Amino acid sequence: MDKPMPLTEALFYILLSLGEPNHGYGVIQQVSAMTGGRVVLGPGTLYGAINALLERGWISLYSEETDARKKKEYLRTAAGTQALTQEVARLEELVQNARAYLKSDGRGHHAQI
Amino acid sequence: MRKFKLYYDKDEEEAWLQSMCAKGWAFQKFFLGVYTFEPCEPGEYTYRIDLMANSFQEQEQYKAFMRETGVEPVAQWYRWCYLRRKASEGPFELYSDVDSMIAHYSRIRRFFTGALVLEAICLLTEINGLLTTGDPVFWFFTGLILAFVVVIASAVHKCGHKIRGLREG
Numbered sequence: 001m002d003k004p005m006p007l008t009e010a011l012f013y014i015l016l017s018l019g020e021p022n023h024g025y026g027v028i029q030q031v032s033a034m035t036g037g038r039v040v041l042g043p044g045t046l047y048g049a050i051n052a053l054l055e056r057g058w059i060s061l062y063s064e065e066t067d068a069r070k071k072k073e074y075l076r077t078a079a080g081t082q083a084l085t086q087e088v089a090r091l092e093e094l095v096q097n098a099r100a101y102l103k104s105d106g107r108g109h110h111a112q113i
Numbered sequence: 114m115r116k117f118k119l120y121y122d123k124d125e126e127e128a129w130l131q132s133m134c135a136k137g138w139a140f141q142k143f144f145l146g147v148y149t150f151e152p153c154e155p156g157e158y159t160y161r162i163d164l165m166a167n168s169f170q171e172q173e174q175y176k177a178f179m180r181e182t183g184v185e186p187v188a189q190w191y192r193w194c195y196l197r198r199k200a201s202e203g204p205f206e207l208y209s210d211v212d213s214m215i216a217h218y219s220r221i222r223r224f225f226t227g228a229l230v231l232e233a234i235c236l237l238t239e240i241n242g243l244l245t246t247g248d249p250v251f252w253f254f255t256g257l258i259l260a261f262v263v264v265i266a267s268a269v270h271k272c273g274h275k276i277r278g279l280r281e282g
Contacts, residue, residue, distance in 0.1 A: 010210050025182045043182040044163055044207030047175065048216060071181045 007087050013039055014049050015076060015084045021062040023071035024050070050074060058083055114138060114150045121268045123162040123193070123221065124275075130160040130195075140197070143190045158197040159205040164221050165192050192224070215279050222272035229265045236262055 007015070013031040022030065028041045041049075053059040058080030062073040076084070116133075120126035130140045130148075139153035140160060165172045172194070176186040179196060184205070188195040198205040208214040236258045243251035 008210060008212050010213065023181060024178055028182060040209060042206045042209035042213070043179055043184055044161075044217065045209045045213040046182070047178050048213050050178075072178075 006090065007083075009039060010041060010045055010049050011053065012084070012087060014041070014046065014053065015058060015080055018059050018074050018076040018080070021073040021075045023073045025071065027074075053080065056080075056083075114152075116148050116150070117146050118148060119146050121264050122271060123164075127160055127162050130162075134158050134160065140187065140195065142188050143195065156200055159200050161196045161205060161207045163194045163196060163207055163217070164224055165194050167192065211279050211282065215276055218272045218276045218279070222269055222276070225265050225268045225272065229262065229269055232258060232262045232265055 013034065014027055017027050017030045017034070024043070024046055028043070028046060032040050050059070054061070054074075056079075058077055059074045060077050062075040063070075118129070120129070133140060133150060134153065135156050137153055137155045138150035139158055140148060141151050142149040163175075165175050172189075172192070176189075176194065179186050179194075183202065184196050184198050186194050187197050196207070208217050236255065239251055239255040239258055242248070243255055
């Protein structure tokens with residue numbers, strides 16, 4: 001089992017937002033709402049990310065209507081949920097250490113254990 | 114309305130299409146250096162150019178995906194896709210983070226490097242013909258292909274420069 005790689009913000013948020021089936025445009029809107037407009041995914045970025053996630057088996061195609069008006073929807077898989085959970089654990093470790101070691105004046109110190 | 118221009122830098126090409134749109138001309142079609150425009154409201158659209166994959170199926174998937182996100186694939190030339198979106202819908206950037214931008218320019222650089230290799234082989238063939246026959250026709254083609262090689266090599270170099278700039282942040 002190789003060492004899990006940190007996820008980019010885009011991949012993280014796309015994985016997070018696909019806990020429910022959604023299409024490309026919906027993901028862009030949801031991620032923008034989740035981040036208060038800070039992360040606005042470009043369609044090129046999203047296209048590449050979705051293909052990468054499909055290849056890794058972290059998301060799958062949820063529905064594909066032959067009706068041209070219906071958009072393709074994606075959904076996170078069990079493997080994707082596991083990857084996301086591992087990433088959250090990694091990020092929590094970062095934040096916990098920051099809270100412990102980073103003083104409010106911006107300087108670090110050894111924690112008194 | 115038509116204009117003839119040869120671009121090898123897609124960012125400069127985008128900027129030009131943007132400036133044309135600001136003057137009230139919306140880009141519609143490209144063919145061998147000939148750009149076709151239609152009248153529009155000044156600044157009505159934002160234009161972007163992307164390099165798609167090689168297969169027809171992937172290209173159709175890409176264009177369908179773009180349409181689903183509200184982006185219009187207005188023209189295509191080989192693997193190059195010309196995209197536009199109404200300016201009223203807000204700023205239009207294809208790539209919103211550094212990693213995907215690097216991937217974008219890396220793909221373009223790979224594309225130009227492949228073309229460079231092919232052109233270099235053609236150049237060597239022409240030079241060989243030139244040296245073995247001395248036929249003046251070979252002078253012309255050698256010169257032509259040499260020009261292509263120089264242009265494509267500088268396109269590869271420019272991509273490398275942009276990627277380095279993105280990496281250094």
